[in-house]
Amino acid sequence: MKVQNYRQVKGITAAPGVNMRVVAGPTEKAPTFVMRVFEIQSGSATPLHTHPWEHEVFVLGGKGVLRSGGRETPLMEGDAVMVLPNEQHSFLGIGKDMLRIICVVPLVDGKMPGMPATD
């Protein structure tokens, strides 16, 4: 059992203008999946990419756009996003506040999968 506020977890720069904090993962002995908190500055985005694992995302605050397959879907607080394996996706921050999202991914070969190159 571990309780920690995400603001106390050290983050890394996952992409330009994108901070990622792993709040429940291998360090916490997570057996199956990893919970991360992303803060995406306005005008910044995660790479437009695909991979063979899923994302389950929840928007904590700010405003954003989900780009996928040529479509753009607005995102706001309280939105839940299911990104299935091999679906192209990018999360873009817009507006004055940072887009803050939870993004859960499965462990792959016992590790948290990395951010693949843009495609």
Added chain:
Amino acid sequence: MKVQNYRQVKGITAAPGVNMRVVAGPTEKAPTFVMRVFEIQSGSATPLHTHPWEHEVFVLGGKGVLRSGGRETPLMEGDAVMVLPNEQHSFLGIGKDMLRIICVVPLVDGKMPGMPATD
């Protein structure tokens, strides 16, 4: 790909005073794990129980207490909780606002595991 605000998802009463909405799960073809949003009224709680799968929890708002093994840990917005398999736990709402949490669980035999009886 599916985007839906959790407030538009039909909830069920998971325990007295506890509403649960499945925002990414079998209906969305989630392959590995299920994201749920719980709203726990002040004075209400999830059963004190254990099970062989983990929870990864994130506090969206309100105040609460995590009860586990005779200990009580306060919970506030932004707290992430790793509950490992077989760790006893109960989430209690306190204060004037509902405790709102995300709780992610693995699929077990391809299904979302239910809320076991109190122990």
